[in-house]
Amino acid sequence: MIKVKNGIKKSNNQSSNEEHLIELHKVIKTYETPSGPFPALQGINLRIQSGEFVAIVGKSGSGKTTFLNILAGIDRPTKGEISVGSTPVHSLSESQLAEWRGRSIGLVFQFFQLLPTLTIAENVMLAMDFVGIIPAPERRSRALKLLDQVGIKDQADKLPASLSGGQQQRAAIARALANNPPILLADEPTGNLDEHTRKSVLELFDKLNAEGLTIIVVTHERDVNFYASRQVTLIDGHITNDTKKG
Amino acid sequence: MRTVWGRIVMMVLAISLSLVVFSAMLYSLTLVQSNMTSGYMSTSPASARITLNPGVAPDQIETIVNEVKAETNVIDATMRSVISLKLQKDGDDSSSLQLFVAAPDDPMKLATFKIEQGEWPPPEDGILVERSALNSLNVKAGDTITVTSFDDKPVKFKITGVVHDQSLAPAGSEGGAGYISTDSLPLLGRPPLLNQLAITVSDQAGQTTPSRNRDTIVSTALEVANKLKATGNMEIEQVAVPPPYEHPHQGIANALLGALLAFGALSLLLSAILIATMLDGLLTQHISQIGIMKAIGASTSRILQLYGIMVLVVVVAATALAFLPGLALGRALAQLLLSSALNIDVTSLAVPLWVYATTIAAGILIPLLIALPPLLRASRRTVREALDDRGVVDNQGRAITRLYSWLGRLDGIDRILLMAFRNLFRRQARFLLSVGLLGIAGAIFVGGLNLMAGFQAIPKIITDAQRWDIQIRLTTPADTNQLKKIVENVPDVTAVETWNSATTGIQYPGEINVTRTYPDQGHGLLGLSALPANTTMFTTPYITDGRWLSASDTDAIVLPQTIRKTLPDVKVGSTIQLPIEDQVTTWRVIGMAEEVAGGTCPCVTKTGFEQAVSRPNQTNLLRITTDRHDKQSRIAIGKATTQALQEASIKAQNAQPLDSLLESAEGHSGILIYLIMLIAIAIGTVGLMGLGSAMSTNVIERTRELGVMSAIGARPAMVRRLVLFEGIFIALVSCVAAVIPALVLTQVMSVGIGNLFFSAPVPFQISTQAIIIWIIVVTLGATVATLAPAYRASRLTVREALAYL
Secondary structure, eight states, rough: OOOEEEEEEEEETTTTTOOOEEEEEEEEEEEEETTEEEEEEEEEEEEETTTOOEEEOOOOTSSSHHHHHHHSSSSSOEEEEEETEEEEEOOOOOHHHHHHHHHEEEETTOOOOOTTOOOOOHHHHHHHHHHOSSSSHHHHHHHHHHHHHOOOOOGGGGGGSSOOOHHHHHHHHHHHHTTTTTEEEETTTTTTTTTHHHHHHHHHHHHHTTTTTTEEEOOOOOGGGTTTTTTEEOOOOOOEEEEOOO | OOGHHHHHHHHHHHHHHHHHHHHHHHHHHHHHHHHHHHHHTOOOOOSSSEEEEEOOOHHHHHHHHHHHTTTTTTEEEEEEEEEEEEEEETEEEEEEEEEEEEOOOOOOHHHHHOEEOOOOOOOOOEEEEEOOOOOOOOOTTTEEEEEEETTTTTEEEEEEEEEOOTTTTTTTTTEEEEEEEEGGGGGGGGSSOOEEEEEEEBSSTTTOOSSOHHHHHHHHOOOOOOHHHHHHOOOEEEEEETTOOTTTHHHHHHHHHHHHHHHHHHHHHHHHHHHHHHHHHHHHHHHHHHHHHTTTOOOOOHHHEEEHHHHHHHHHHHHHHHHHHHHHHHHHHHHHHHIIOOOOOOOOOOOOHHHHHHHHHHHHHHHHHHHHHHHHHHOOOHHHHHHHOOSSOOOOOOOHHHEEEEEEOOSSOOOHHHHHHHHHHSHHHHHHHHHHHHHHHHHHHHHHHHHHHHHHHHHHHHHHHHHOOOOEEEEEEHHHHHHHHHHHHHEEEEEEEEEEEEEEEBBOOOOOOOEHHHHHHHHEEEEEEOOOTTTTSSSSEEEEEOOOOOOOOEEEEEEEEHHHHHHTTTTTEEEEEETTTEEEEEEEEEEEEOOOOOOOOOOEHHHHHHHHHTOTTEEEEEEEEEEEEEEHHHHHHHHHHHHHHEEEEEEEEEEHHHHHHHHHHHTTTTHHHHHHHHHHHHHHHHHHHHHHHHHHHHHHHHHHHHHHHHTTTTOOHHHHHHHHHHHHHHHHHHHTTTTTHHHHHHHHHHHHHHHHHHSSOOOOOOHHHHHHHHEEEEEEHHHHHHHHHHHHHHHHHHHHHOOOO
C-alpha cells in the first residue's frame, strides 16, 4: 500500500526496490577552515527507501552530522544532488527549505531543543503554526494526541524546564511528528539520556517505524543497531559500509 | 575585541552622545555665569539707589555727591533719574520707552554703558537708544522717534547714538530703553531734576571693590538716606538694593541651566548603565571563551584586566569623540542665551580647566564604575559555570511560569506574538534597563510638551480670570461717576468698572522702604489693585493661605504668595505699610493668592483704598468690556475711549488690550522647550541604541532557539517578526512605564519653571498630542533599532544557529 503524504510517496512495503524516498548523488561537502579546505563528505551516493529505519554510524568527525544536516536542508552540499521524494532539496532557497522541512521532515536533536518559554503543547503546536497544513482549531487537539502517543499528555501545559530529559525528548519527538512528516531525522537522540530512557525512546522510534515512518538516526550508540533495519557507516566522509538486516 | 566592533561602536556612540549633552550644559552654564557677571559688572552697577523727593538740580549734584562720597564705605556716587514715556509710532502709542536720565557732565563711571554709536551726552533733542531696543522698536540710528511728554504733547527725539547696557534685560516686544541728559527734561514737561542717588558701596573704608554683601550695602545706604533725610530738605521714598553682582536674570539663568545640567547628568548616567548592559551582553557572548581561558590558567584578575582595558578604551574614545562637539554646542548655547535672552556680549569663551577636568572625569569614571559589576561578575565565574552557561535562564520564577502556562492556553492569538511577549521576561535586568531608558526619555519628552501645553494654557487661564477687554490707566485720578458716564457712551463698550491701582513696595512700619528693585524698575515693585465691590471683571484667585477679600474689608490686603520669596517674614496676620502716592498706608495681611501670569494682587477693596489715600469716589484705572473681542477691535475701542477721556480733559495712559497680557505670557517657553526636547531626543536615542543592543544580545543568546525554529519550519520572515515584536513590546511597555514619571516631571517642571518665569506654577496640562507623538516615535524607533538584529536573526543559517554554544 502506498500513501501519498505531503507530496512524498510513503510506502509500508519496505521491500519495494522502485520506491527511493531519498536519493543522494555524488554529494560533496567541503568546509573552508583557517587551515584550508576540510572535506566533510566526499562523493556520497545513497538511496533510502520509504519505511526504512537507517542508522548512520561513525566516529566523531566522520561526517555523519554533516550528512544529516544536508539531508534535512540545514546545510547545503558543495557539489552533488539530494532528492527527497520529488523535491530537489539542493536547489531550494532558505525560505523554501524552511517550508519544505516543516512539511516533510521531523527533526529530533540530542539536547531536545524545546523552546523554553512555550509549554510542551505549544512547542508541538508551534511547528504546526509554521507550516499551516493543520487547521488552527485542530492544532491543540492534535498536539495532545501526539503527546498521548509519546506518553506525556499529562505534561502538556508544563514548561520544558519542569520535565525530565526523557520526557523532553519525547516532547521533541511529538513536535517532530506535528505535521505528519514522512521522514524523521534524529541527531544523537539518545546521547543525552540514561540507559532506561534511551531504551524507551528507541522503542518509540521502532513503533513509529512500524507504523510506516522513515527514520534516519545519526548515532554512535551501538544499541540503535538493534532497532535499525539498515546501518550505514561513514569514515572520513566516505560510506565504507552499508548493511541491511536480513 | 575584533569580533565585537559593532557593539563597541554602539558603546562609544552612546557615551559620546550623552557626554556631548552633559558637557554642553556644563560649558554653557559656566560660560553664561562668567560672561553674565563680567558683562553686568562692566557697567559698574550701583550697589544701591536712593530715591529722593524732591529731586536735585544739576548745579547741586556735585555738592551732594561729594558729601555722600565722604561717607564710610561709599566708593562712588552720582545722581540719576528714570522715567517712562509713551512712544508714538504709526498712530499707535502702545509702546513705551524707559528713559534713563543723567546730568550732561556725568562722568558715566557708575551705572554706565558701552557707546556703540554716537557720544554722551546727546543733544537736547537727541537720545541714545539701548541696542536691544532697535529691533523691538524697529528703529535705527539717525531715525526720529516721537514720545508723548508729561504734558501730553508729542516730542520728537533724534536717535543720535546706540549704547549697550548689559545691566538691563533685553528689550521686550513693546518697549525699550533710552538715555537722555537732564537738558532734555524741560522738553518733556519736567524740570531738570534728578531724584535717584546711585552709590557703590565697599565692605570697608578705602576699598574700591564693590561689596558682595547685601546687608552691608543696605546698612550703608540706610545711613546715607537717614543723613540726607536729617537735612530736612528731602524725603526718602525708597532705597533699592538689588542682589549684588547679580544680573537681573542671573537667578533664572542659573536655575534653568542647572536643571538642564541635571538632565544632562541623568543622560550620562543612563548611558553608563547602557554600557554596563552592552558589556553584559558582550560578556554573555564571550562566556564560554572566558571559561576556556580560565580552564587554561587565566586568573580572575587577568580576565578583569582584559575586559577592563576594553571598557577603558571605549570610554576614552567616547570622551575624546564628545569633546569638541560638546564644547561647540556649549559655546553656541551660551552665546544664544547670553545674546538673545540676557543682553550680554560674550567677552570670553574660555572654559575653566576644572570644567574640562569634570567633563573628562565624568566621561571616563562614571561608565567605568557602572561597568564594574558585570565585569566582576563575569570574571569571577568558575570554569564550570562559564562553560555550562547557555545564555538563557530557563528556570523562571513561579509567577512567570504561571504566566507562561496561562498564555499557553490562550486560543486564537498569534503564537509568535505570544513568544515575543514572553521573551520580555527572560532577561529581566536587561528588559528593565531598556524600558527604563526609553521610559525616562518618554517622560522627559512628554513632560516637556506638557509644560509647553501648560504655557499655552496660560492665555485661557488669564482670559478666564481677567474678564475684561481693555484696561486704561489714568495719569491722574478722576471722578468715578464722570468716568463711568464718559466711557459708557463710547460705542461698542458694554460695561465699565472703576478700579484703582498703585505701584508700591512693602515696608515695615517706621522704616525706610528697602526693596530689591533693579534700575529698570522691573523687579521688586508691587502693582496694587483696588477692586470695586461685586466686580465681574476678575475671578477670585486660588487662595493658598488665609482668605479672600470681603466687601466690608477696609484695611485688609491679599498678597501674591510669591512675596514670600523676597519677604519671607510677611505672612497672614502681618501688618505692612505701603507707600502710595506719597502717603504711607497700613494694611493687615488676610490672605495669600496664587496667580499664573498677569497677576492682579496685591489686592485691596476699593473702599479700603479710598479711605487709605483719603480720596473718595476717585478712580485711576478703568476696566472695560466690549462687544468685540479681537485685538484690533480692542485697540480701536481703547483709542476711542482714551480720545473721549481726553476730550473731557482726563489724561489717560496706554489703553492696554487684554491681548498684550496674553502675548507677554506666551513668549517665555521657546528656548526652554527646545532644550528639553534636545535632552529628550538625546536620551531617547541612547534608549533606542540600548534597545538595539539589548535585542542584539537577545538574538545572540537565543541563536540556537532561532535555529531550532528554522529547523522545524519557521521561515526567515517569521524569525524577523518574533524579534521585531519583542522590540516593539519593550517600546510599548516603556510608554506605560513613563506615565507616572511623566506626570511627576510635569508637576515638578510646572512648579519650578513657572515659579522662575511667573512666580507661580505653570498650569498642569496633559498633552494628548505629545503622548501620541511619543508612542509613534518610540514604536517606529524601536522597529528601526530592532531591524538590524531581526535581520541578522533571520539570516542565520540553521547550521550556524544549531552549532552556536
